Amino acid sequence: MAIKPRIVVIEDEPEISRFLKTALEAQGYSINAVPDAKTGIKISSAHPPDLIILDLGLPDMDGKSVIKSIREWSQVPIIVLSARDQETEKVAALEMGADDYLTKPFGTSELQARIRVALRRGSRKEQPEEQKYMFESLTVDLLKREVFLKGKAISMTPTEYDLLAVLARKAGRVVTQSELLRTVWGKNAEENDHYLRIYVQRLRQKIGDDPLNPQYVFTEPGVGYRLREAE
Amino acid sequence: MRTKESHKRPDPAQLLSQIEADEQKKNRGKLKIFFGSSAGVGKTYAMLLEARRRKAEGIDVLAGIIETHQRPETKQVLKGIPELPRLEIDHRGVKISEFDLDAALKRKPAILLVDELAHTNALGCRHPKRWQDVEELLDAGIDVYTTLNVQHLESLNDVVESITGIPVRETVPDGLFDKADDIILVDTPPDELLNRLKEGKVYIAPGANEHAVQNFFKKTNLLSLRELALRRTADYVDVDTNVQRRREGVLTPNIAGDRIMVCIGPDQFAAKLVRTGKRLAAAMKAPWIAVYIESPDALDLTSRLRQNVQQALQSAERNGAEIFTLQGTNIGNELVEYAHSKGVTKIVIGKSIKSFWRRVFSRNLTEFVIAESGDIDVYVVTTPGASVLAQNFNRRREWKFPAIKINDHLFAMFVAAICTGTGYLLRPMLSNSDIIMVYLIGTVTVAAWLGRWPALLYSFLAVSCFNYFFTEPVFTFTVYDSSYWLTFAVMFFTSFVISSQAAKLREQMLFSRRREHETQLFYNLTKQLSVAQDEKSMMKDLENCIAEALHSETNIWLPDENGVLTMHKGSIVEDQLKEATAARWCFDHQESAGMGTNTMPSAMHFYTPIIGIKSVLGVLGIMPRSGHDAYLPDQVVMLKTFAGLLASALERLRAAEAAEKTNLLVEKEKLRNILLSSVSHDLRSPLSAIIGATDTLLQEETGNKMLGSIRQEAARLNKIINNLLDITRIEGGQLQLNMRPYYPAEIIGTAVDACRAVMKDHPLSLHVDENLPLVRMDGTLISQVIQNLLENAAHHTPAGTKVGIQVGLAHKALRMAVSDDGPGIPAGQEKEIFNKFATFTRGDKPKGTGLGLAICQAIVTAHQGRIWAENQPQGGARFVIELPDTLIVEEPI
Missing domain, CATH: 1.20.58 (Methane Monooxygenase Hydroxylase; Chain G, domain 1)
Structure with missing residues (x-):
């Protein structure tokens, strides 16, 4: 039997902390719940966990500094929990290196999906990078730089492909607007939101995705885009 | 060379005043004067001809008042020009028809014809003079055509009298004439005019003295009057040219640097001195000062003399003079000192006539000024018939039986x-x-x-x-x-x-004691007003002070919330409507009105505006306790000072009150926000846990109805708390938009996705136009608006009701609509439902918090957009959001 993945939950609200512990332990994770950031960082550095769930509204430290101090020594996946009115902090946390976010209140299925994706990214560091993204009829071959829809190759401009590739490498996870702009168009393009919109639009058209009812590329208003988790 | 250059450069202050005058002119109506040398030259006829021409051009011309004098030619040209009905005034049983100013203002034509500018209105009209009516018309932006004879010009009044020997009482200030936008000289050679007179074509007022008429219409007189009219027109053109030149910086007027000072005493000379000063100043293009010399016994002046002085000073002010009041016992010295300090180069003074004894024992003022003025030129003015004047002068005090002690x-x-x-x-x-x-x-x-x-x-x-x-x-x-x-x-x-x-x-002692007393009064009033805690006590203080200083009744008018002037202090008099009208006029025009002034002189009170820093706060009126009288300039100055003190006190009080109110509001708001956010925070944490926990349980026991309803109700509770929190945030001014470009379809997509669970029983049809442009918006918030509307639709309509979303462009603006086939909105509540906590029942569904739509409105308004609700013709409600075209992003190609 595989070792249980260990998750550190840094959450000051006891109800949520208790619920997470119960729900996740039932799912077969080992949970270490702590009520404040300092203890969380200490525990994480002493026994590096497989995942950290971090609440953004901690009383002793703000989320960004916690992520920053963790990222100084570890690439452990971090999922942040945010309230609805913490939009900007959430985006900042993602920019600082958090892997994903969950807005309170969240359902269990959402939580499990996020944890799953994040853990996969965490475990990947020892394995060679995945070569292919596949969901339903869409296949992205990251080695050959080829895209197939229902088995047929689709021709794409380099920018369109780059965009899809960034999303595919982080499939299932949100990619912020500025990260997309930075990686695809370069450092100076971070302000040019409309490039991103226009190219996402073209990309959607090419892979037959309807923005009104998306199957692959999901818009996260104010944050960025998320490609559906691979099969 | 340099000096010449500097002469050419227009003085910035002068240019500025020119610009201001031009600005003022833009909104003001234009005045065209048809100017003639005497009656019968055909001014009215010329004016009507011009009016007809303008009418033919399609301009809205209205005849305000035209004196046709039953002449067929005039009547003929008047045909076709609509006439304003005259105002019938009943004056002691005699019906007088006058020009109806209010009707003209209400009708607001493009051009109004007003004959005979110098006409004196009947008692009971708003203004005593017709030219004042014209001023008001011009202020209201109406162009006015009018007629005027040279003998009615104020500055030429004396000259005309000396030519014809007939005094003219109806005068028009030169300022109005010089401000006219156009002067048309209507000229008829004297011989022709005399012929017309013989033929009876010149209107002579019925009952006019035959002899006087004969005297007036002498050829020599007519020639002189014609010359006067021509010269005055030339002066006007000269003024106009100078204004133009100044604008272009060609010429600095009054290179000689002259400055004229006219000395006015409390006597009959005042008006004539002012006229002389005005003529001199105009001829030399020099600025001028009118100095009123107050004497210790001024308080004993008759009311007629008081009015004389007040009107003379008003006339001087109208004609551009600076007004100053000098008081004291050593008037001569003060006068000369003041003249030197002001850089006066010419003094105009009257011959002062003194009683025999006084002349023996003291040097008269005129002689003193002549002797002491040094390098200042002194012009001494006399009036014809000095003996009559001397009599008047000696009788200037109301004869009082000397109080024998x-x-x-x-x-x-x-x-x-x-x-x-x-x-x-x-x-x-x-x-x-x-x-x-x-x-x-x-x-x-x-x-x-x-x-x-x-x-x-x-x-x-x-x-x-x-x-x-x-x-x-x-x-x-x-x-x-x-x-x-x-x-x-x-x-x-x-x-x-x-x-x-x-x-x-x-x-002298009494005089200085009076001054001291005044100073003390001002000091006390200032002190009282500065400690007064409410407006009522302020007004009471002022009333006491006025009663003491001016022996008058006080009358204070302040506007209420609707701008209606209401009397806050003072007693109701017989003709209260007249008082209210005078106070209103004073308030609107920021000028004194009522007793002793040119506006509604028949009112019982003298009104002066209470002028604050930004606006007029109200009107202060006073009425002498001892019946009708006029106030002296220094009393008016005192009253204005009182009004100023009251204004600053009122403003201080109001500012303090406003600050306190805001403080209270801020505190209240703060407290509410803290309370709400802590409550919603405390509620949300357990809710998150409940939702998470039920979710976990539901995974194991799918189909457990109890668990399902816990989950559903918890989600609803969560939504309510979110709404509460949102409205708190919005009202606390913490709503910050994160504006980014989005394709509308993306946002609709996210909203639809988020509402999937809520909408499971409501089939949704989406109609989003293709090729919509990128629109800048806060994606999260607009998505939330759509979600709220969808949830509302699901909530307020029975299961199975179709819900639709339509998105498209309307006049370049983005329109997003959420419609349903449900029962619709109760008629007449389309606007109300956007109010906070406005709830209404559609069917038997429980009421919501009434916040959803208020939030939607706040968000859309923050985008400068509009949101409204309507019932569709085929039934069902429709909520429309419109984002302005300014948010549309032009797509880069």
Whole structure:
């Protein structure tokens, strides 16, 4: 039997902390719940966990500094929990290196999906990078730089492909607007939101995705885009 | 060279005033004057011809008032121009028809014809003069055509009188004439005019003095008047050219740097002096000052003289003079000093006529000014018929029976008796000349302490007693030695001189005491107003102060929330409507009105505006306690100071009140926000746990209905808490938009996705136009708006009801609509439902919090957009959001 993945939950609200512990332990994770950031960082550095769930509204430290101090020594996946009115902090946390976010209140299925994706990214560091993204009829071959829809190759401009590739490498996870702009168009393009919109639009058209009812590329208003988790 | 250059450069201040004047002109109506040398030259005819031409061009021309004088030619041209009905005024049983100013203002034509600018309105009209009506029309932006004869121009009034020998009472200020946008000179050669007169084509007022008419229409007169009219028109053109030149910086007027000062006293000269000053100033293009010299006995002036002075000063102000009031006992010195300090180069002063005695003992003011003015030129003005004026001058005080102070006179008699007694007792030791000395001591005492009349009485008694008791023959009033006559004369003379000087001193003392008293009043009022805690007590303080200082009743008008002026202090008088109208006019025009002024002079009060820093706060009116009278310039100045003090006090109070109110509001808001956010935070944490936990359980026990409803209700509760939190955030001004470009479809997609669970029983149809542009918006918030609307639709309509979303462009603006086939919105509540906590029931569903739509509205409004609700013709509600075209992003190609 595989070792249980260990998750550190840094959450000051006891109800949520208790619920997470119960729900996740039932799912077969080992949970270490702590009520404040300092203890969380200490525990994480002493026994590096497989995942950290971090609440953004901690009383002793703000989320960004916690992520920053963790990222100084570890690439452990971090999922942040945010309230609805913490939009900007959430985006900042993602920019600082958090892997994903969950807005309170969240359902269990959402939580499990996020944890799953994040853990996969965490475990990947020892394995060679995945070569292919596949969901339903869409296949992205990251080695050959080829895209197939229902088995047929689709021709794409380099920018369109780059965009899809960034999303595919982080499939299932949100990619912020500025990260997309930075990686695809370069450092100076971070302000040019409309490039991103226009190219996402073209990309959607090419892979037959309807923005009104998306199957692959999901818009996260104010944050960025998320490609559906691979099969 | 340099000096020339600097002369050419326009002074910035001057240019600025020119610009301001131009600005003012833009909104003001244009004035065109048809100007003639005398009656009968055809001004009205020329004006009507021009009006017809404008009418033919399609301009809205209205005849406000035209005197056709039953002449067929004039009547003929008037045809086709609509006429304003005249105002019928009933004046002591006589019906008078006048120009209806209010009707004209209401009708607001493009061009209004108003004949005879110099006309005097009947009592009961708003303004005493028609030219004032015209000013108001111009202010209201109406163009006015009018007619005017040269003899009615204020500055030429005296000249015309000297030419024709006929005084003209109806005058128009030159300022209005020079401000006119166009002057059309209507010129008819005298011979032709005389012919027309013979043919009866010149209108002569019925009942006019035949002789006067004959005198007026003499060829020499007509020639002179024509010359005057031509010259005045030339002056106007000159003024116009100068204005133009100044604008272009070609010429700086008044290179000589002249400055004229006109000295006005409380007498008949005032108006004439002002006219002279104005003429001189206009001719030299020099600035001028009108100085009013207040004398200690000004308070005793008759009301007619008071009005004279006030009107003369108003006329000077209208004609661009700076007004200054000088007071004190040493007027001559102060006048000359003031002239030097102001850089005056020319002084205009009247011949002051004094009583014989005063002329003997003191230098008259005019002579003093001439002697002391140094390098200043002095122009001395006389009026024809000085003797009449002198009479008027001497009669300028209302004749009052001198208040006899019985006690003083008794005391004078007593002193006379003492002196006589002392003299009689000491007679053996003293010669008669010594006894005269004793009497003289009495003279000095009485004259110095008791004043002129007791002193004269004493002198008479002393002389009589001396004569009776001491001169040979004793105990008779006969005198043998003629040298005693000299003694008597000396005694009278001494008592007169001493009492006069003492009286003068006392007057000065009284005068300075009055000043001191005034200063004290101002000081006290300022102190009282600064500590007053409410408006009522402020007004009370002011009322007391005015009662003391001006012996008047106070009347304070302040506007209420609707801008209606209401009287807050003072008593209701007989014709209260007139008072209200005068106060309103004063408030609107920020000028004095009512008694003694040119606007509604028949009102009982004199009104002055209470002018604050930014706006007029109200109107302060005063009415003399002793019946009708006019106020003197210095009293008006005092009243204005009072009004200023009240204004600053009111403003201070209001600012303090407003600050307190805001403070309270801020505190309240803060408290509410803290409460709400902590409550919602405390509620949300357990809710998150409940939702998470039920979710976990539901995964294991799918189909457990109890768990399902817990999950559903928890989600609903969560939504309510979120709404509460959102509205708190929005109202706390913490709603910050994160504006980014989005394709509308993306946002609709996220909203639809988020509402999937809520909408599971409502089939949704999406109609989003293709090729919609990128639109800048806060994606999260707009998505939330759509979600709220979808949830509302799901909530308020029965299961199975179709819900639709339509997105498209309407007039370049983005329109997003959420519609349903449900029961619709109760009629008449389409607007109300956006109010906070407005809830209504559609069907039997429970009420919501009433916050969802309020939040939607706040968000859309923050985007400068609109949101509205409507019932569709085919039934069902429709909520439409419109984001303005400014948010549309032009796509880069």
